[in-house]
Amino acid sequence: MKWKSFLPYFLILPALAYLVFFIAYPLTQSFILIFKESDIQVLKVLTDRNFLMALKYTLALAVAIIPIQVALALILAVIMNKGFKGRDLALYALIIPLIISDVAGGLIWYSILAPYGFLNKVLINIGILDSPIYFFGYQFRNMEFLAIVLAELWRLTAPVFVMILAGLQMISKDYIEAAEVFGATYWIKLRRIIFPLLKPTLQTVLLIRTIWSMQIFGIVWVLAGRDIPVLAGEAYYQMTELKNYGVASIYVLVIATLSILLGALYLKFLKAEYLEVKT
Amino acid sequence: MSEEIKRKLKQTIFYTLIFIVVSWVLIPLIISALYAFASSSEYYNPNRIIPHSFTVSHIKTVLITLGALKGIKNSILVALLTITISFILGVPAGYSLAKFVFPLRDSIKLSIVGLKVFPLAIMAVPLVKLYIRLRLIDTLLGVALAHTVIALPYVIFITSSIFVGIPKEYEEAAMVFGLTRFGSFLRITLPLALPGLAAAAMFTFVMSWNEVFMAAVLTLHNRTLPAQILSLLAGATGGATPAYYKFAAAFIMILPAMLFVFFARKYLITMWGISLK
Numbered sequence: 001m002k003w004k005s006f007l008p009y010f011l012i013l014p015a016l017a018y019l020v021f022f023i024a025y026p027l028t029q030s031f032i033l034i035f036k037e038s039d040i041q042v043l044k045v046l047t048d049r050n051f052l053m054a055l056k057y058t059l060a061l062a063v064a065i066i067p068i069q070v071a072l073a074l075i076l077a078v079i080m081n082k083g084f085k086g087r088d089l090a091l092y093a094l095i096i097p098l099i100i101s102d103v104a105g106g107l108i109w110y111s112i113l114a115p116y117g118f119l120n121k122v123l124i125n126i127g128i129l130d131s132p133i134y135f136f137g138y139q140f141r142n143m144e145f146l147a148i149v150l151a152e153l154w155r156l157t158a159p160v161f162v163m164i165l166a167g168l169q170m171i172s173k174d175y176i177e178a179a180e181v182f183g184a185t186y187w188i189k190l191r192r193i194i195f196p197l198l199k200p201t202l203q204t205v206l207l208i209r210t211i212w213s214m215q216i217f218g219i220v221w222v223l224a225g226r227d228i229p230v231l232a233g234e235a236y237y238q239m240t241e242l243k244n245y246g247v248a249s250i251y252v253l254v255i256a257t258l259s260i261l262l263g264a265l266y267l268k269f270l271k272a273e274y275l276e277v278k279t
Numbered sequence: 280m281s282e283e284i285k286r287k288l289k290q291t292i293f294y295t296l297i298f299i300v301v302s303w304v305l306i307p308l309i310i311s312a313l314y315a316f317a318s319s320s321e322y323y324n325p326n327r328i329i330p331h332s333f334t335v336s337h338i339k340t341v342l343i344t345l346g347a348l349k350g351i352k353n354s355i356l357v358a359l360l361t362i363t364i365s366f367i368l369g370v371p372a373g374y375s376l377a378k379f380v381f382p383l384r385d386s387i388k389l390s391i392v393g394l395k396v397f398p399l400a401i402m403a404v405p406l407v408k409l410y411i412r413l414r415l416i417d418t419l420l421g422v423a424l425a426h427t428v429i430a431l432p433y434v435i436f437i438t439s440s441i442f443v444g445i446p447k448e449y450e451e452a453a454m455v456f457g458l459t460r461f462g463s464f465l466r467i468t469l470p471l472a473l474p475g476l477a478a479a480a481m482f483t484f485v486m487s488w489n490e491v492f493m494a495a496v497l498t499l500h501n502r503t504l505p506a507q508i509l510s511l512l513a514g515a516t517g518g519a520t521p522a523y524y525k526f527a528a529a530f531i532m533i534l535p536a537m538l539f540v541f542f543a544r545k546y547l548i549t550m551w552g553i554s555l556k
Binding site for chain 1: 293294296297300301303304305306307308310311314322323325326327328367368369371372374375376378379381384387389391392393394396397398399400401402403404405406407408409424425427428431432435460485488489490491492495496505508509512522525526528529532533536537539540
């Protein structure tokens with residue numbers, strides 16, 4: 001009978017061992033690699049202009065994208081949580097970007113923003129523009145930044161929206177019905193009941209999205225290359241082009257540190273959420 | 280009467296908003312697909328917003344001359360390997376979390392949740408070194424092992440939520456009639472879980488199909504599709520590539536994923552709801 005109490009551990013152990021190996025081994029190895037480098041070398045990388053620019057652009061992209069994205073996703077989720085004719089069809093359309101990769105997303109937006117892309121052709125044919133707006137190339141870096149923001153808003157609003165929608169659907173109908181009994185209007189229900197109950201979901205979503213943003217790579221690489229340096233992009237460049245594994249490790253560990261700090265916050269909020277549900 | 284007009288007006292505004300949002304999502308997809316098939320003279324004609332004549336030559340060039348066909352084959356193999364490995368490890372783990380109550384269960388669950396936000400890039404440098412030693416560098420198995428790290432937490436959670444949905448009375452009844460625990464899992468729970476597991480497999484497929492960073496770092500000749508496209512068409516080397524090849528590449532990349540949406544649409548929202556929490 002005793003083996004029975006071991007069964008759940010026995011079933012879960014291989015998966016856990018796999019994950020622990022693939023995460024613990026690289027992390028310790030990265031640290032060893034960095035400690036082999038002299039302190040001066042590490043300091044040199046961390047104060048290097050390339051690094052500071054990459055850090056700046058990674059953070060700037062997060063700041064430019066995330067607030068708009070979460071607000072948009074929240075509005076969409078509130079709208080989509082209502083029943084209306086054609087809702088399912090609209091929902092399918094909205095979640096398509098869930099399955100589109102960063103590389104494909106970047107290429108797709110290139111078709112809109114390229115010199116002969118959709119946007120320029122439309123604006124020229126309407127007569128608003130005489131010559132195309134250029135979004136790409138080093139001298140148009142600010143426009144490249146805008147292109148990345150647009151493409152990321154297009155691609156990653158879908159998962160944020162789905163997470164918020166899932167949170168909305170967990171809110172018990174009883175609360176809302178109770179409010180209706182007392183004659184609450186739609187806005188009061190939204191402000192006094194739905195938003196406060198949605199707060200834990202929003203915190204989690206915000207954190208997950210921020211952690212993702214620290215790893216932004218493919219879409220930047222496709223649309224701007226190294227014109228807009230980002231942390232993961234520089235790590236990739238150092239590793240594949242320069243074979244500079246020590247420097248690449250430092251970049252990667254900066255991403256890891258930022259993510260782990262944010263992740264710790266995420267777990268803290270999640271725990272709070274679990275407890276709230278239980279009581 | 281004015282109430283009626285007000286209601287109509289509200290409805291019109293509402294549907295206009297929905298229409299704008301849906302167009303915002305669909306127009307880039309439609310345009311990039313159309314431009315992928317537009318003949319080059321049509322694309323470079325500034326007055327042709329919607330191309331009139333179409334050709335498959337760009338798709339052909341990307342597939343054959345640029346070697347995307349091999350990339351597709353590699354991507355499919357990597358995704359299948361990832362599904363296999365992450366299911367062998369993940370399904371028992373998910374079952375364990377769903378059907379047993381044991382000490383440490385909640386902390387194990389919580390740490391797996393935490394791993395879902397783990398940035399894969401951290402593994403890159405040490406994994407390259409390890410793979411060189413193990414002769415796994417530039418192999419599809421190597422990429423699949425790395426992809427399993429991202430896929431596994433999701434597989435565990437999706438399968439566990441599928442198993443939770445299957446009443447344990449079914450298994451108990453089967454055991455009363457003489458089946459072993461494993462036998463009742465195989466004969467009762469697994470068939471009931473199959474549609475959900477299939478959806479989870481497709482989810483894993485799309486994740487592996489789309490991953491680019493690790494695939495690009497760990498391979499050189501045996502590139503998966505996104506890694507190949509990235510090195511061919513993006514960054515400094517991609518500047519000179521004609522734009523319609525980029526659109527053709529995007530079309531090739533999103534086609535399987537679109538099929539996935541179509542087949543798994545019933546599960547999609549629930550699955551993402553589970554997996555993103």
